[in-house]
Amino acid sequence: MVNSRLYLSCLLGLLLLMSCEDFVEIDAPKTELIGALVFTDIQTAEAALTGIYSQMTEGFGGFANYKTTMLTGLYADEFDDYTASTTQVEFYENALNPNNGDLLNLWNEPYSYIYQANAIIEGVSTIEGISEASKSQLIGEAHFIRAFCHFYLVGFFGDVPYINTTDYIENSEALRLPAADVYNRIIEDLNEATSRLTESYASDGRVRPNTYAAEALLARVYLYKGDWGGAENSANRVIGASEYQLETDLNAVFLADSNEAIWQLYPVITGLNTVEGFSFLFFSAPYNVALRPEVVDTFETGDLRLSSWIGSVTSGVDTFYYPNKYKVFFSSTLTEYYMVLRLAEQYLIRAEARTHMNNLDGALEDVNTIRNRAGLDNFSSTSNELILEAIYKERKQELLAEWGHRWFDLKRTGRADEVLSPLKLGWQSTDVLFPIPQTELLNNPNMTQNPGY
Amino acid sequence: MKNNYISQGRCLLFFTFCLMLTPFFADALTSKCIKDIHVSEHFNVQQSEISGIITDASGMPLAGVHIIVKATKQGVISDFDGSYTIQAHSKDTLIVSALGFVTQTISINNTTEINIQLEEDITQLDAVTLNAGYYTVKANEKTGSIARVTAQEIETQPVANPLSAIQGRMSGVFITQNTGVPGGSFNIQIRGRNSIASGNDPLYIVNGVPFNANNASTLGNLIVGGGNPLSGIDLSDVESIDVLKDADATAIYGSRGANGVVLITTKNGGVGKTRFDVELQSGIGKVANSLDLLNREQYIMMREEAFANDGVTPTTANARDLLLWDTSHATNWQDKLIGGTANLTNAQATVSGGSELTSFRLGGGIRKETTVYPGDFKYKKASGHVQLNHGSKDQRFRMAFSGNYVSEVNKLFSQDLASFILLPPIAPKVYNDDGSLNWGPAGGSFNNPFSVIEKDYRVKTKTLVSHANISYRVFNGLTAKMGMGYTTTQTDEFQTTPTGAINPGLRTFLKAASNFNHTTVESWIVEPQLEYKRDLGKSTFNILLGSTFQQQTTEGQSTYATNFSSDLLLENVGAAGTTRSTSIFTDYKYQGVFGRLNYNYDSKYIVNITARRDGSSRFGPGNRFASFGAVGAAWIFSKESFVLKGVPFLSFGKLRGSYGTTGNDQIGDYRYLDSYSSTTYPYQDILGLRPTRLFNPLYGWETNKKFETALELGFFKDRLRWSTTWYSNRSSNQLVGYPLPATTGFSSIQSNLAAKVKNTGLEFELHTINVDTGGFRWKTTANLSIPKNELLEFPDLESSSFAQIYEEGKSLSLIRAYHATGVNPQTGVYEFEDTNGDGMLNFPNDLQSLVELDPEFYGGVGNTLSYKGLQLDVFVQFVKQQGYNPLYLSGSAPGRLSNQLLQVLNRWQQPGDVTSIQQFTQSTASNASTAFNNSLFNGDNRFSDASFVRLKTVSCSYQIPEGALGSFDAEIYLQGQNLLTFTGYDGLDPETNRSLRLPPLRMITMGMRLTF
DSSP: OHHHHHHHHHHHHHHHHTOOGGGGOOOOOTTSEEHHHHTTSHHHHHHHHHHHHHHHHHSSSBTTBBHHHHHHHHHTTSEEEOSOOHHHHHHHTTOOOTTOHHHHHHHHHHHHHHHHHHHHHHHHTTOOSSOHHHHHHHHHHHHHHHHHHHHHHHHHHSSBOOOOOOOHHHHTTOOOBOHHHHHHHHHHHHHHHHHHSOSSOSSSSSOSOOHHHHHHHHHHHHHHHTOHHHHHHHHHHHHHOTTOOOOSSGGGTTBTTOTTEEEEEOOOSTTOSOHHHHHHOOSSSOSSEEEOHHHHHTSOTTOHHHHHHEEEEEETTEEEEEEOSSOOSOOSSOOBOEEEEEHHHHHHHHHHHHHHTTOHHHHHHHHHHHHHHTTOOOOOOSOHHHHHHHHHHHHHHHTTTSTTHHHHHHHHTTOHHHHHTTTOTTOOGGGGSOOOOHHHHHHOTTOOOOTTO | OHHHHHHHHHHHHHHHHHHHHHHHHHHHHHHHHHHHHHHHHHHTOSOEEEEEEEEOTTSOBOOSOEEEETTTOOEEEOOTTSEEEEEEOTTOEEEEEOTTBOOEEEEOTTOSBOOEEOOBOSSOTTTOEEEOSSSEEEGGGOOSOEEEEEHHHHTTSOOSSHHHHHTTTSTTEEEEEOOSSTTOOEEEEESSOOOSSSOOOOEEEETTEEEOOSOOOSSOHHHHTTOOGGGGSOGGGEEEEEEEOSHHHHGGGGGGOTTOEEEEEEOOOOOEEEEEEEEEEEEEEEOOOOOOBOOHHHHHHHHHHHHHHHTOOOOTTTOHHHHTSOTTOOOOHHHHHHOSOEEEEEEEEEEEEEOSSEEEEEEEEEEEEEOSSSSOOEEEEEEEEEEEEEEOTTSOEEEEEEEEEEEEEEEEESSOGGGGTTSOTTSOOSBOTTSSBOOOSTTOOOOOHHHHHHSEEEEEEEEEEEEEEEEEEEETTEEEEEEEEEEEEEEEEEEEEOGGGSOHHHHTTOOOEEEEEEEEEEEEEEEEEEEEEEEETTEEEEEEEEEEEEEEEEEEEEEEEEEESOGGGTTOGGGEEEEEEEEEEEEEEEEEEEEEEEEEETTTEEEEEEEEEEEETTSOTTSSEEEEEEEEEEEOGGGSHHHHHHOTTEEEEEEEEEEEEEEEOOSOTTTTSOEEEEEEEEETTEEEEEEEEOOOOOOOOEEEEEEEEEEEEEETTTTEEEEEEEEEEEEESEEEEEEOOGGGTSSEEEEEEOOEEEEEEEEEEEEEEEEEETTEEEEEEEEEEEEEEEEEEOTTGGGSTTTTTOOTTSOTTEEEEBOEEEEOTTTOSEEEOOTTOSSSOOTTTTOOEEEEOSOSEEEEEEEEEEETTEEEEEEEEEEEOEEEOGGGTTOSOBTBSSOOBGGGGGBOOSTTOOOSBOOOOOOSSSHHHHHHHIIIIIBGGGEEEOOEEEEEEEEEEEEEEEEEETTEEEEEEEEEEEEEEEESOOSSOSTTOSSSOOOOOEEEEEEEEEEO
8 A cells, every 4th residue: 555655646746747837838820920020120011001001992991992082072062872871871961970880980990090100100210220211211101191190080070189109008098189289290290201201102103102292281281270381382392393293184183103193092902993983983873972963063164074074874864973083993904093192282272372372373373274274264363252262163173072172171161051051951060070989989088079969 | 939849748748658557556556356356256156047127117128227236246237128137146136226216126036037117216316417527426415506408308309509408497507599590609608797808608518528619600690690619519419418607616627617617428328239229300490470560551651751751852862762662562571581481300310239348329310400581591410429438347447439520511691581571561572574683773772682692601510529538447446537639620611692692783893702711620638637536434535636738729711702704613712713811820728737625424514625727828928827726515414313303304405505716718819919910902012011909918817706505405205306596706807808999099908907797696496296196297397597797896997998888786788878758749759868957968978777688587497297108398488688679670760761660650740649659750860860869879768678488398209108119119209499489579589689680490390219
């Protein structure tokens, strides 16, 4: 029995010793890259940056891909809805519910890109052994993306948190910053971007922002802020750059190799060109959205934009219209890129700024540049008010169904109530701001709702 | 990493080596005992042969009865026809025993033929052994909470999933069947929801092997709700399902025991002549209930009234149904989509037998279920199983092997058609005259539900569970064991979208496409153990020590494929012009050391101590290991002499209690790492990266402290058994995906929360034998659970992301809602209480109505009546709970383009009307629409009572008298499932009340079992 006890205790001892802490070590996942490794060399850091552009265009609609154009078009006076889908109808009827899925996306998606941009700004500077120029390009683009996303957030929602760190604890309690301050931060970011980015594009074509893209957005931000001098200066710099010319043929404006393009997004979905071309074009009766007939009526006779940029379909007694800027419904041959910033807008920005600064001749020159390209005669007036009026109308037609220009113009010029209340049954003055998504109110104790919701 | 492999390998090798040496040491130690056996064999030379037949009270032959010669301890086991033959002395005594029967002692008295009729031990509990996982325990002597359902109860139900078979039959176990689609998913909660955000699933162990019950389906969510891997267990091969509930029973599973443990044990081989069992079953199923919906005229009237109310003129844009569709044509969508009859065919065959040393069981079966949907869709399950047991002649070495293999093929389509039953009755016909799908007139297209049928969904699942257990009795009392298991679940699924299923208006762009998903989950486990048992007079010690090494890997690939040259090639990924794939890979390693010490004094006082130290790779370095343990104790006071004398009608009385800790690691793998994964498409030439998680290595185990106390009583020779259990479980250090505002760039981060969740409850179980005379027997079993879930504390709840979701002192199922005060008789619109009196309804300040969705109580009552060979089983399940009001299931306000329940006709029409349904509206901008949305998303009026009493199972079987079919024994039966449901709920089914899903079907089957 002595033997057996000895044996027993040996075996028990062995069993207990077998708690091998090493056993539960596992290798890194094979399908993912650990964050710390992303910012150790320039290739992966660049992949983290282009990943943002790729995400912008990879879905069948997102904040930076068709949805901003479509939803603000419905919300303002550009589109009629034919889907009967509640999320879209709520935009169309200016009756947004804070649970609206599309609305949620307009908030979540830009903030996701902002995080990624911040990660690049913080991470790239720590990479060792690469040139300052390469770093500067990536950091500059990240500043641009951060500014670009905040610009649309402040446009949709008014006061919004300005996020400039990856610290999630800080960001999860972020306070809403007054809109004016948000614009100031955007300007700081864009100044950083213009100084870091070069005149040449880092990409094949104009699908990654250069210094002029930052400058062009800066011109728009100054315009929105009412900083007319700043707007004119920035627009001057872009218009003066030899890279950009207005396309004489309207049908060439939205092509991949457009000379008017300042920044385009490269459509990544295989088999498709732009999602807007695919979503707006229809060949029988409309099933998604169609342009409001009144939009078409306001074009002057002879305006080439009517024939080049607007398509129509007659079904029975009704005629329906659709934006035809992007003409490719789908094709595996890529001929059209998704236009984000283009030269024509810069002329109109400068025209408006010059009007406010009483440089009426300069303003008329700019606005007529755009009119002439559309096959229209010169407009002339000596009244600031009438010239502004003409610029607004020109913006409405030139920038029709592009990135929410119409909606933001109505808002920033204070005409939303006046224009929309006769058209929209349930329009209320508080509708100029979208509601903050409900999940955001749940998850951020410092978040507050916009009035009227 | 290399270092780790070496040390792992070293550990395993060392033990294997020890185990191999065991026989050599043992031989030397026990040679004395072996000599004794030789002596006794020599003594028994003068013997005669005794034979006979053993039957039960009704004369049915009994197989598997142990017949032992008292003097020599030699024994045999009766064959399936009840016969036995044994060598014995003419003056010897036979001891005849069988599970569930009263043991008899019979003197041989010079006879050679002894036929024995055994009397059933009606209480049985003395003999019932419960499976506690690493050990077994007599039901009467258990210190913990273990519930069991055996093959007898399972066989009365025509179901395919183990969870379905135990639904309602165990106290403290709440199971919901999510869909009536074959192969569909289930929810299970054992003693409530412990965890705010990590998994609440129990640990499943099949024949000793942990079984991954997380579904591997990624494409089947809309049709089978993700499916349930447990349907890969062959239910006809299941001997018992034991559920471990309290700390005493679960602590030995340590970190994975927090939500209870479900043990599934398969059947064993027999002894004696080779026996063949064949079962054939077939039946039909239908949706038991239909919704009362608006008909054509009522629908049109609703729409027209809605337009009139809103002051809007119908146009083709906002009223395609009224202006473009054929309003003279009506379709009964319920009937058309889910009104069919499902067929069930089930055939099983088993052969079993063996000698006293070696036994086997080998079998297989096929099961086929069709659906209530139009079209040829079916679920097929083929299973094979093998079980081998062998013991050496001296019974010191034993081995058992079991292998269960199930292949399932579920041929369905992409989306549950029940989700379409609220299509307007005037929606266009599904097919054009030429047989093609109708998409509606130009400008008035509709989402044709039959396009969904064109989109094939097929999932093939192959499940293998194998386990080997080798044990060696080193010397009397000490046994070394080695359990080894391997399981794999392979899921192969695809879903196609052929051209015919695409709206022709979109076909120019939307190409036919397929999605493929292939996932393999593999897991192995090695569990060396030592068991020591020692009797010291009245005291008995049981000691168990062991350790676990487990690894589970999940590998898979999902592929989207399009640009096929022909729709006929959609199932062939190689024929696709364009493909995009994503890969899945996770590795989970797990290691533990466990032990049990059980002390039993005179079967009167019992103490059971279990402990485990666990490590899991799901946590960051430094947070991986934790210890868990429990103490359980029982006092069988009915054995005390004062009780025996004082309360003679009390046949059994036990007071038991337990306290201990368990853990929960049910979060995904690698959560502590921040990571980037590839974007779907390259941006020009560069394939981008996107962040998928934030960095956080600091979180650790979620712990669950369980306390329970129970009183178990038996009266009148155990004809009435009653148990009352009270438990109180607290889980803390909650693992949550802490919701983050989008401003962080993410939706959540993994972390521990200092919140505590308490689950308390009362459980009652009753077993009675109401009548037992003259061959007629009536037994009743009943169980009732009254659970309560409570968020005990939550530091800084007010300033956390959960501020609007939870409240201290309330259940985790809490939903804060606007309190609906009914329809304003003047405006005809739902109104809500403006609690802060600021004149408007604000989110979240006015969400002051608190609704809890936990079941208030639930349980079941079963009755078994038998007379001779005839048996009737009736089982009723009941649940008291709140559910989702079917009025809001469509998600559209009455008046919009969707059918509605008939009760909407009681709507408000003019000022002064007092009613509970607001006016019709079709605009999203109207006040009525806002009020509807407030109800749908935030109102307390979106809930209604969803309690029910369901006649879950009725089974009637008849055992054909022996001899009527020659050498065949046969039983025929008729079974019904979900036959009747009594409920005040207006939807399709109160169990599946969360969305429009196919409810569990009403099934009626008949079948027979043959044995020869």
